[in-house]
Amino acid sequence: MTQSRQDKWGEASRGLAAFLDHAVGESGQSRRTIAAQTNINKDALRRILAGTRPATLQEALTILDACGHAPRTSLMLALAGYSQQTVDWQSSAVLQFLETFISELPVALDQALGERLLDVRPRWAKGAAHRTAGLLSDHLAQLERQDEQSFAL
Template sequence: MARNTNDKWEELSRGVAAFLDHAVDESGKSRRTIAAQTNINKDALRRILAGTRSATLPEALAILDASGHAPRTSLMLALAGYSQRSKDWQNSGVLEFLETFISELPSALDQALGERLLDVRPRWAKGTAHRTAGLLSDHLAQLERQDEQSFAL
């Protein structure tokens, strides 16, 4: 069991390192500049990006921030195994949307549910995520219809 857990951790660590390396490469900044902005020794940064040394959480967040990513959301996606999705969404505004969405969700849940929040079940998460995405899709479709009506006039 421990072997399997170690293999998963190593694979995840390699994925995070590759994601951080990609973020730095796509930033247009030199590694020396990223090292200076993050206060990470340039040799330590090189090892982190090569995957020979794991980044600490503060280091990973600092690297992503210096690279122009939404750091918390980017790292969360990378840790969940969605590094490629985070790369794909890097310049689309989706990461910033998710960053704000996740930051606002606890307050929104408290406000909307109050004491009923304690009745929420983990098994509802997937369906709720799909329902939320559907609501967002409906909202975008409504905005598109309004734009079409505005141009038709």
């Protein structure tokens, strides 16, 4: 592995450790309770949260689940470098929305595109994400207008 790649893995591992530590701290549960719920030895959990021992994928998922996070989405965002957004969104429904959205997306793409799915290009992803966010914004605005109209009656 090249030095640059090792640096990136090390940075991701440290970021994940800091995120997991924050999730445990914000969960309102003791580390001992989290260790018991996840079946991770309390000393191993301490080292994971300190960043001196990397977490396995399964360990990270179970820690996040025990903390009340949407585990797959939280982990994906943390590994992609968006740990702070995960923290910011922790007390909202956004993480659960993303968890369901990402889980449903492959089926929705397959149903909507069928054989044309093979024509999809990676470069379209950013635009598709922005378009989806725009559609959600429009939908929320429409719901707000409907609420205002129902209160006006």
